[in-house]
Amino acid sequence: MIDGLAIDSARADEQPVIENLVQLYIHDFSELFAGTPRGDVAADGRYVVDIPLANWWREADHVPLLFRLHGTLAGFALLNAHTHSGAPADHNIAEFFVLRKYRRLGVGRAAAQALFSRYPGRWEAAVMRANTGARAFWHQAIGSHPALRHMEAAERGHFTWDGTIFRFVIGPA
Numbered sequence: 001m002i003d004g005l006a007i008d009s010a011r012a013d014e015q016p017v018i019e020n021l022v023q024l025y026i027h028d029f030s031e032l033f034a035g036t037p038r039g040d041v042a043a044d045g046r047y048v049v050d051i052p053l054a055n056w057w058r059e060a061d062h063v064p065l066l067f068r069l070h071g072t073l074a075g076f077a078l079l080n081a082h083t084h085s086g087a088p089a090d091h092n093i094a095e096f097f098v099l100r101k102y103r104r105l106g107v108g109r110a111a112a113q114a115l116f117s118r119y120p121g122r123w124e125a126a127v128m129r130a131n132t133g134a135r136a137f138w139h140q141a142i143g144s145h146p147a148l149r150h151m152e153a154a155e156r157g158h159f160t161w162d163g164t165i166f167r168f169v170i171g172p173a
């Protein structure tokens with residue numbers, strides 16, 4: 001774990017914080033949508049968000065999390081149990097984001113591994129084909145977890161998902 005890194009469940013009154021960070025998250029992804037109709041801001045200069053954020057404070061299997069480094073926001077994660085593979089999982093990485101200032105410092109890996117340890121079981125993480133950096137990240141973060149029991153990375157080219165789907169099992173500590 002990185003010194004000063006805290007990974008806390010986001011309270012309902014912190015939904016606007018995640019809404020703000022989601023704008024930055026989508027902006028990052030918009031780079032991958034060049035030449036397509038996706039990834040534009042609306043007339044008000046904001047991205048239209050198709051993530052049903054309110055569900056993260058309504059559904060029992062949805063977990064919203066904020067990452068802070070020495071008290072300053074460094075990223076967020078949204079977990080649920082809805083997989084892209086269609087196979088069952090206890091936990092799915094729905095969204096995961098580290099603010100640019102804090103990248104390549106090990107924050108993402110430390111946060112991801114802390115979550116795997118906090119919620120052992122069957123996990124899934126899906127990565128878009130164009131998101132090559134995130135693919136390398138998940139391969140590294142999952143593959144180096146000390147309680148990893150099993151990992152597979154399936155390449156999908158289906159209309160429902162174009163990219164890599166990591167499925168893995170984390171044992172209890």
Ligand SMILES: CC(C)(COP(=O)(O)OP(=O)(O)OC[C@H]1O[C@@H](n2cnc3c(N)ncnc32)[C@H](O)[C@@H]1OP(=O)(O)O)[C@@H](O)C(=O)NCCC(=O)NCCS
Binds near residue numbers: 105
């Ligand atoms: C992907 C992301 C979460 C990585 O966070 P991070 O804090 O920078 O990652 P870490 O510093 O913990 O990286 C751990 C290792 O993963 C790999 N890695 C991370 N980012 C990488 C990149 N852009 N390219 C290649 N490898 C990368 C490296 O092996 C790295 O170790 P190293 O820095 O010692 O080489 C961050 O870049 C991000 O938020 N991207 C935009 C949103 C996104 O794509 N989310 C994932 C959706 S599936």
